[in-house]
Amino acid sequence: MSDAQTQIPVTVLTGYLGAGKTTLLNRILSENHGKRYAVIVNEFGEIGIDNDLIVESDEEIYEMNNGCVCCTVRGDLIRVVEGLMRRPGRFDAIVVETTGLADPVPVAQTFFMDDDVRTKTKLDAVVALVDAKHLPLRLKDSKEAEDQIAFADVVVLNKTDLVTPEELEKVEETIRAINPAAKIHRTQRSGVPLGEVLDRGAFDLSRALENDPHFLEAHDHDHDHECGPDCDHDHHHHHDGHDHHHHHASDIHDVTVKSVSLRGGEMDPKKFFPWIEKVTQMDGPNILRLKGIIALKGDEDRYVLQGVHMILEGDHQRAWKDGEKHESRLVFIGRDLDAERLRKSFEACQA
Amino acid sequence: MPTVAPLDLEGHCVAAVFLNDVPHFALADGAIHGLDNGQKTVQANDGLLAAFHDAANDRLITGGEDGKVFAAKPGGEVAELASAGRKWITSVAAGPQGAIAYASGKTAFVRFADGKIKEFAHPRSVEGLAFSPKGMRFGVARYNGATLHFPAAEGKPVELEWAGAHTGITFSPDGAFLITTMQENALHGWKLADGKHMRMSGYPGKVKSLSWSVKGKWLASSGAPAAIVWPFASKDGPMGKAPLELGTRGNTMVTCVACHPSQDVVAIGYEDGMVIAARFADAKEVLLRRPGKGAITSMMWDKEERRIVFGSAAGDCGVIDITA
Numbered sequence: 001m002s003d004a005q006t007q008i009p010v011t012v013l014t015g016y017l018g019a020g021k022t023t024l025l026n027r028i029l030s031e032n033h034g035k036r037y038a039v040i041v042n043e044f045g046e047i048g049i050d051n052d053l054i055v056e057s058d059e060e061i062y063e064m065n066n067g068c069v070c071c072t073v074r075g076d077l078i079r080v081v082e083g084l085m086r087r088p089g090r091f092d093a094i095v096v097e098t099t100g101l102a103d104p105v106p107v108a109q110t111f112f113m114d115d116d117v118r119t120k121t122k123l124d125a126v127v128a129l130v131d132a133k134h135l136p137l138r139l140k141d142s143k144e145a146e147d148q149i150a151f152a153d154v155v156v157l158n159k160t161d162l163v164t165p166e167e168l169e170k171v172e173e174t175i176r177a178i179n180p181a182a183k184i185h186r187t188q189r190s191g192v193p194l195g196e197v198l199d200r201g202a203f204d205l206s207r208a209l210e211n212d213p214h215f216l217e218a219h220d221h222d223h224d225h226e227c228g229p230d231c232d233h234d235h236h237h238h239h240d241g242h243d244h245h246h247h248h249a250s251d252i253h254d255v256t257v258k259s260v261s262l263r264g265g266e267m268d269p270k271k272f273f274p275w276i277e278k279v280t281q282m283d284g285p286n287i288l289r290l291k292g293i294i295a296l297k298g299d300e301d302r303y304v305l306q307g308v309h310m311i312l313e314g315d316h317q318r319a320w321k322d323g324e325k326h327e328s329r330l331v332f333i334g335r336d337l338d339a340e341r342l343r344k345s346f347e348a349c350q351a
Numbered sequence: 352m353p354t355v356a357p358l359d360l361e362g363h364c365v366a367a368v369f370l371n372d373v374p375h376f377a378l379a380d381g382a383i384h385g386l387d388n389g390q391k392t393v394q395a396n397d398g399l400l401a402a403f404h405d406a407a408n409d410r411l412i413t414g415g416e417d418g419k420v421f422a423a424k425p426g427g428e429v430a431e432l433a434s435a436g437r438k439w440i441t442s443v444a445a446g447p448q449g450a451i452a453y454a455s456g457k458t459a460f461v462r463f464a465d466g467k468i469k470e471f472a473h474p475r476s477v478e479g480l481a482f483s484p485k486g487m488r489f490g491v492a493r494y495n496g497a498t499l500h501f502p503a504a505e506g507k508p509v510e511l512e513w514a515g516a517h518t519g520i521t522f523s524p525d526g527a528f529l530i531t532t533m534q535e536n537a538l539h540g541w542k543l544a545d546g547k548h549m550r551m552s553g554y555p556g557k558v559k560s561l562s563w564s565v566k567g568k569w570l571a572s573s574g575a576p577a578a579i580v581w582p583f584a585s586k587d588g589p590m591g592k593a594p595l596e597l598g599t600r601g602n603t604m605v606t607c608v609a610c611h612p613s614q615d616v617v618a619i620g621y622e623d624g625m626v627i628a629a630r631f632a633d634a635k636e637v638l639l640r641r642p643g644k645g646a647i648t649s650m651m652w653d654k655e656e657r658r659i660v661f662g663s664a665a666g667d668c669g670v671i672d673i674t675a
Contacts, residue, residue: 052397052416056438058456060476062494065515065535075494075516075534076476079441083400083416086363086379086664114534115556 007122008085010094011198012107014148015129016138017100020158024129024190024197025097029054033194038084038091040077042099053091055080059099061106064113070285070309071113072106078114085120093198094121101144104128104151105288105309111203112311125202128152128182129190132171133162139174139254149178150257150288150333153202154185161188178257181291181331205304205315257288260332260339262346266297267328271349276305276312279342284310286337292330295320297351305330353639357669360384364662366402367649368411371425374660376668377402381415383423386670395421395429396440401453404651405445412451414440420453420462433462444489446482450502452489454480459491461502469502479519485526492520492531497541499529513539513548519559524567528588532558536574538581542588549588551581556604562617564610569595569631571608571617578605578619580631597629598636609650609659618659620647626661626671643667 015021028037029051038053060075077096084094098107104126111123128148131138138145149155155175160168168186175184185192272294280287290312292305301316320326330346363379373387381396396415403412411423412432420433420440435455442454449464454477461469471491479492487503494516499509516534523530528549530540538558540549551572558574568584577599581589598605598619607620615631624643629636645665652659659671 055416056456058476060494060516062516062534063514065533065537073534075478075518078534079478080439083398083439083441086365087398 007120008088008092008094009124009199009201010081010096010111010121011124011200012104012126013095013097013129014102014104014126014152015100015156016131016134016145016148018134019100019129019131020156020187020190021097021129024156024192025095027190028095028194028198031194035093035198036091038094039097040080040094041097042102053084055084059102061103068284068310070105071109072103073110073113074106077107077110078117081117081121088120093124095198101142102148103144104148108151108308109311112308112313123203125153125197125200126151127154127156127197129156129158130171130175132157132159132168132186135171135174136254143256146178146255146257147288149175149182152179152182153200154197155179155182156190156192156197157184157186158190159188160186174255178255178259179333180259180261181289181333203306205306205313206317257333257335258337258339259334260337260342262328262330262332262343264328264347264350266295266326266351267349268351269296269299272296275345275349276314279345280307280310280312283332283334283337283342287332287334289333290331292328293317294328294330295326353637353671353673355640355669355671357667358384358386358390360666360668362666363645363664364648364666364668365399366404366411366413367660367662367668368402368404368651369653369658369660370409370411370423372653372655373425374658374670375411375423375425376660376662377411377413377423378666381413381417383411383413383429385425385427387426391427393423393427393429395423400439400441401443403443403445403451405451407447408445408449410445412443412445412453414443414453418455420451422451433460433468435460442477442480444480444482446489447484447487450482450487452480452482452502454478454491459489459500461489461500463502471500471502471508473498478517479531481520481522483522483526484524490520490522490529492517497529497531511541511546513541515539518557519561521561521563523570523583524563527586528567528583530561530570532561538572540588547587547590549590551579551589551594554579560605560607562608562610564615564617564631565613569610569615571597571610571619573605573608576600576604578608578617578629580617595631595634597631597634598627600625607647607650607661609652612652612654612656614656618650618652620650620661622646624663624665624667626650626659628673637673639671639673640669 040055057076057080062075064071290307294303304317305314366377376384381399385391395413398416401414413421418435423429438455444452452461457473459471459477475494482489491498496512517531519532536554537552554574556574558572560573562571569580571580577596580595604622609618620626626640627636644667645663649662657674662668
């Protein structure tokens, strides 16, 4: 019964107070896009729209009683989603707005760790709104701003009209350093096309990474963000001049998250799976997100992986295309990751 | 042979109860359908989330998305008892002397029979509510334990601590034990006389339905492929004892349990809509209803111990007559 039920997609909206979340929410609720959204907010606050499907909910972070410190869920979301899903005909999708200081991890993990929620809904994407002018300050005074960016699938770099082109470059470079895998949209007044933030399928393994040009491109830093229609800046390129495989956090002030991008040939499944299990067990608390496309020796399909802390999901995605290079790529975003150890042990799994 | 009188309704049935011996079905959209010589429908909440059968007053207490609490009586009479603003009412309970309790966010409210309302603020969300069968006392399930309040008196609440998220709560009929359901697949219990802990774990799924047998000798629970029935007859409850496993099935889960009013028998509802009755003494089973469209969400026996009213998540509800 429950298996046959279609899973309702859930978009998580993060971002500091004043970054433009409410503006974006109002657009989602009022624009004529033919879909109905249930919206879970922390406070009714400034949403100027009267709608039965706006639910106010107190953020409740529940640590699971299994000895794992990173296994946290949002208890209030479990309850609200259960209530909403008893009358599923009312809406097509759910948007969860988090508070400015919210940790996005428990929100995301709720959709993987709670069986009831998982049966009825699926996490679509985590969208972070960033205020172009105030991000440097936010990064200085909080860990949350950085976590929100590090955890996002889509970053809406908002209020670009309030900064100079040079400042904007710098801010985008900072975002890219924290999270090389996210898609960045430069906007004013949260004017991103809604199709770029809703129905992204970022956690859907069959779609994962397909709409992720940064991840698929051959060189991590030699490319630019995706441009929205209101984006008129000149394209630019970072030239690092050398081909190192990880971004170091240290070169940008106030950034403690780093990413480790690994690349290799075909993997021996007997070595790779025990390795990735071990890495997520051991380094899980430090890993915010991981994404990967793995070429397994003797397997005609691409194997896709994604993870949040110690939660790891993987599946065969599709057959390798003719002429497509059978290579394995894996990105970790987190703190205190030992890039050299990860790289060496990853490479040792090659067939 | 038991017979089933089906009633196909639209939507998730939150509560299936007898009011004045008439079957009533409260659905998630807030409509309450009564089956008394034909179907009568009344509207209570705009979106029903929680319902509690107030046996002493023969009424159904409901709380919903509209932030309101209603009492539905037999014959289609619906009265608004309280309103708590725009937030959802997520839990309701009925207590002695016509008192009711309801929860909205981090606040528990008690409304006395005279209409006076008392608020109990908590640092974390109020997840579940239950009145003690003795005295004016109620319990709140919360993160990391439970809190006991004495709403008729001033004074400090009693805090019972146990790490983890507690989502539902019930007192044993003699008031000796307090049991909570947890976000983890487990129950937790306290012996109230000495605060001793009882861990009841090993469930493959979350426990969402609990039912005390006659005189509270057993506690039946959902959350497994069988009804898990814990022995509570001795003074230390189920500590050190194994539960009964009744009505075990290989391919589905128990979603609802309802103990017989006077015998050691439990009605067991499954995820696929099947309903059976099982006897504690010899685990003998009787099929009461074949699988249907949705998981069984609610069941109740009538006073004559002859009929069981049931509701499902898909709206295929009905009444089982076990003597026919």
